[in-house]
Amino acid sequence: MAAKTLYDLPHGVQGVVHKIAGENKLKRRLAEMGLVQGAQVEARQTAPLGDPRLYRVAGFQLSLRNEEARSVILEAAS
Amino acid sequence: MSDSAQKTVTIALAGNPNCGKSALFNRLTGARQRVANFSGVTVARKEGETLHKGWLLRFIDLPGTYSLSTLTMEEKLAQEYLLGNEYDLILNIMDAGNLERNLFLTTQLIESGRPRVYVLNMADEARRKGITINLPLLSTLLDGPALMTVARTGEGVDALLDLLVEEAENKLQRRGVSVRYDSHLEEAIGRLTQHIQTHLGKQYQQQARWRAIQLLEGNQGLPGAPPPNEHLAIQGEAERYHLAAMHGDPAEVLLANGRYGFIRGLLKETVQQQFFAVGTLTLGERLDGILLHRLLGLPLFFLSMWVMFQTTFTLGKVPAEVINNLFSWLTEQAAELLAPSLLREVLTGGILPGVGGVAVFLPTIILLFLFIALFEDSGYMARVAFLTDRAMHIIGLHGKAFIPLLMGFGCNVPAIMATRAMEHPRDRLVTILINPFMSCSARLPVFVLFAAAFFPEHEGSVLFSIYMIGIVTALLSALLLKKTLFKGISEPFVLELPPYRLPTLRSVVRHMWEKAVEFLKKMGGVILAGSIIIWFLQAYPREVTLPWNPEERLAAIEMQLPEGKERQEAIKALQAEQSAAEQEGRYLGQLGRWIQPIFAPLGFDWRASIALLTGFVAKEVVISTLGVLYHSGNKEQLQEELLQEKLTHAMPRHVAYGFMLFTLLYIPCLATIAVIRRETMSWRWPLLSASFGLSLAWLSAWTVHTVGGLL
Numbered sequence A: 001m002a003a004k005t006l007y008d009l010p011h012g013v014q015g016v017v018h019k020i021a022g023e024n025k026l027k028r029r030l031a032e033m034g035l036v037q038g039a040q041v042e043a044r045q046t047a048p049l050g051d052p053r054l055y056r057v058a059g060f061q062l063s064l065r066n067e068e069a070r071s072v073i074l075e076a077a078s
Numbered sequence B: 001m002s003d004s005a006q007k008t009v010t011i012a013l014a015g016n017p018n019c020g021k022s023a024l025f026n027r028l029t030g031a032r033q034r035v036a037n038f039s040g041v042t043v044a045r046k047e048g049e050t051l052h053k054g055w056l057l058r059f060i061d062l063p064g065t066y067s068l069s070t071l072t073m074e075e076k077l078a079q080e081y082l083l084g085n086e087y088d089l090i091l092n093i094m095d096a097g098n099l100e101r102n103l104f105l106t107t108q109l110i111e112s113g114r115p116r117v118y119v120l121n122m123a124d125e126a127r128r129k130g131i132t133i134n135l136p137l138l139s140t141l142l143d144g145p146a147l148m149t150v151a152r153t154g155e156g157v158d159a160l161l162d163l164l165v166e167e168a169e170n171k172l173q174r175r176g177v178s179v180r181y182d183s184h185l186e187e188a189i190g191r192l193t194q195h196i197q198t199h200l201g202k203q204y205q206q207q208a209r210w211r212a213i214q215l216l217e218g219n220q221g222l223p224g225a226p227p228p229n230e231h232l233a234i235q236g237e238a239e240r241y242h243l244a245a246m247h248g249d250p251a252e253v254l255l256a257n258g259r260y261g262f263i264r265g266l267l268k269e270t271v272q273q274q275f276f277a278v279g280t281l282t283l284g285e286r287l288d289g290i291l292l293h294r295l296l297g298l299p300l301f302f303l304s305m306w307v308m309f310q311t312t313f314t315l316g317k318v319p320a321e322v323i324n325n326l327f328s329w330l331t332e333q334a335a336e337l338l339a340p341s342l343l344r345e346v347l348t349g350g351i352l353p354g355v356g357g358v359a360v361f362l363p364t365i366i367l368l369f370l371f372i373a374l375f376e377d378s379g380y381m382a383r384v385a386f387l388t389d390r391a392m393h394i395i396g397l398h399g400k401a402f403i404p405l406l407m408g409f410g411c412n413v414p415a416i417m418a419t420r421a422m423e424h425p426r427d428r429l430v431t432i433l434i435n436p437f438m439s440c441s442a443r444l445p446v447f448v449l450f451a452a453a454f455f456p457e458h459e460g461s462v463l464f465s466i467y468m469i470g471i472v473t474a475l476l477s478a479l480l481l482k483k484t485l486f487k488g489i490s491e492p493f494v495l496e497l498p499p500y501r502l503p504t505l506r507s508v509v510r511h512m513w514e515k516a517v518e519f520l521k522k523m524g525g526v527i528l529a530g531s532i533i534i535w536f537l538q539a540y541p542r543e544v545t546l547p548w549n550p551e552e553r554l555a556a557i558e559m560q561l562p563e564g565k566e567r568q569e570a571i572k573a574l575q576a577e578q579s580a581a582e583q584e585g586r587y588l589g590q591l592g593r594w595i596q597p598i599f600a601p602l603g604f605d606w607r608a609s610i611a612l613l614t615g616f617v618a619k620e621v622v623i624s625t626l627g628v629l630y631h632s633g634n635k636e637q638l639q640e641e642l643l644q645e646k647l648t649h650a651m652p653r654h655v656a657y658g659f660m661l662f663t664l665l666y667i668p669c670l671a672t673i674a675v676i677r678r679e680t681m682s683w684r685w686p687l688l689s690a691s692f693g694l695s696l697a698w699l700s701a702w703t704v705h706t707v708g709g710l711l
Helices: A024-032 B021-029 B073-083 B096-112 B123-128 B135-142 B157-169 B183-199 B208-217 B230-247 B251-270 B283-291 B297-337 B342-359 B362-378 B380-393 B399-407 B412-421 B425-437 B444-454 B459-483 B505-539 B550-560 B565-585 B587-602 B606-614 B621-629 B640-650 B653-665 B670-680 B684-710
Strands: A014-020 A040-046 A053-057 A060-064 A072-074 B008-015 B033-037 B044-052 B055-061 B089-095 B116-121 B131-133 B146-148 B271-273 B494-497
Touching: A014 A024, A024 B251, A040 B283, A060 B380, B008 B021, B008 B073, B008 B096, B008 B157, B021 B044, B021 B055, B021 B116, B021 B157, B021 B505, B044 B157, B055 B157, B073 B096, B089 B096, B089 B157, B096 B116, B096 B123, B096 B131, B096 B208, B096 B251, B116 B123, B116 B135, B116 B157, B123 B131, B135 B146, B135 B251, B146 B157, B183 B208, B183 B230, B183 B251, B208 B230, B208 B251, B230 B251, B251 B271, B283 B297, B283 B380, B297 B342, B297 B362, B297 B380, B342 B505, B362 B380, B362 B399, B362 B412, B362 B505, B380 B399, B380 B494, B399 B412, B399 B425, B412 B425, B412 B505, B412 B670, B425 B459, B425 B670, B425 B684, B444 B459, B444 B621, B444 B640, B444 B653, B459 B653, B459 B684, B505 B587, B550 B565, B565 B587, B587 B606, B587 B653, B587 B684, B606 B621, B606 B653, B621 B640, B653 B684, B670 B684
Parallel strands: B008 B055, B008 B089, B089 B116, B116 B146
Antiparallel strands: A014 A040, A014 A072, A040 A053, A053 A060, A060 B494, B033 B044, B044 B055, B131 B271
């Protein structure tokens, strides 16, 4: 079964970050914004054209393109 | 107070975007500010100073950044500045209601070991969220005094000034806490620190740990970094490689994990939040539910844009009319009061109409920026980027480019000024360069005139087609630029949506004032010079030899026609013909004839060529020039219907459409060229914009002429 990513989270549901895939620059940028291992994330809203989506992380609202959200892998338990 | 000049302390303001840093900077410095540039780059930095208790406090407002990495230009500049020795103290500003992410930058500042003061700003928002912070404990753990402020109201600002002076009096102690990472990282840092301490000069000792971490993070090419040392660089890369191999993540991510671990521990000890009942949404979340709604979001956005343009252009009309009248009045006065002289001619024929023609845009620009300031300060701007990002992504830009492009329909000058909100220099340049293709309101009168003259039954569709061609050209040019000049990996779109905030009058007025001053400065320079040059070209040489003698023809008219209406009209027609013939003989006319071969393949005669040439000053001028040259009257009493009729005799329909296309696409007006020069700090981009526009304009008008000729 494919790993669950941030993009798969339905609105209003929380997940816990397991790891970030993708190139180092993106990894670093996301980690600096608080998407580190163990961080709680909640999917909030989707833009009218389906992309980007809005997430709640580390106490603030973060907008990510779906392409980038797919590289944030969540812990299986969540 | 006489020795106060010696007691100076320089304070660098560092903080995340949206933490109220600029508002606090304005509170601390009042009106005593100036804008400087970081050496060699286009990012502006603000400096300001204030006197407090015998000390001169100099404040440097660094760009707002989420971290000190070298991913974006702002971060790089902030990092370079903080690594240097031009300042004495770091003032780290945080949003008290959003400490977790704001503290990330702080963990990096801690590692610098430099003296620090912490400000937890927006204390009122934090209080409303039910957040209480143990300040003394936080001060201890972060190793620097901390206090709470509300920059919007000025709460805590005096206490902050006292604290800064106190720190300065206490000789600005260096601070020495550090963030502890897990064992593998610490071992690597230890090895690199030791290398720096044993092999490098004394000036690198104090920040050895910070420099070691910089090496581990892969931040290279920073000034003040250790001198090129193969060994150190190789060792740094080796450590990075080992860490990545061992943990499956690059060292910079491991360090970020460690920093957030430190932050969570810190917050657990110092911050308490009384949570609201589960299931209730905050006001901001409810607003987002409406403004970002999947069906309502875009219509509401377009509605707000419509309101912006409507208000700008209806409200702006009144003061624009006043400015227009003022300049006409000044012109009349100058004509009346001054003796006939060169000065009078330059004033009434060049400077006043030229500068006046641009000054009428001032109210529009101020009003547009009133809305931009409201959108920006309220937090809606970031939401616009969120709403439009998908559409902009198609052309390789992101949501933040949308507003400047839209503003271009009003006037390209404020639109290009508004690109400053964009963080990536490449994206910003692309947005600036495609902006002139968004048809500004100055071009509209030209289109209206031609559409009415040549396409009387289809004016609406013709206008619409012109605007659409402009938009499509802009989009295709963006794609082209992204594929050629600005190749490279597109930046990830990681955007914070800040909480909604009520804009303060103070900051909105300041914003508008700054833009107005900028605009006026530009008028004083480029526009003034441009109007004088154009005036000179159409006024010299004074004596033009005509192929026929006007006095003879006047005498002939007077002989043939009896006194009365008919004779009057004949004389008028003669005068108009004479003035047009004279125009043809002046430098501008000569220039028109000289460049006419370039325009001949497009079907334009020398008059149309000159009209386009003068349109460079401002696009509306195209019409007044055509009016003069087709002698349908002089500039003051333009008889539009007569001009329309003359035009229809002068060129076929398809050539007219080509002329409209040319007006749409060719060289940006003088004011736009000037603002592109200002914003990009180089002549390269305005020149590129001009030549690209001209080539496109020529090609499309040529295509229309050629294809139209075959039909």
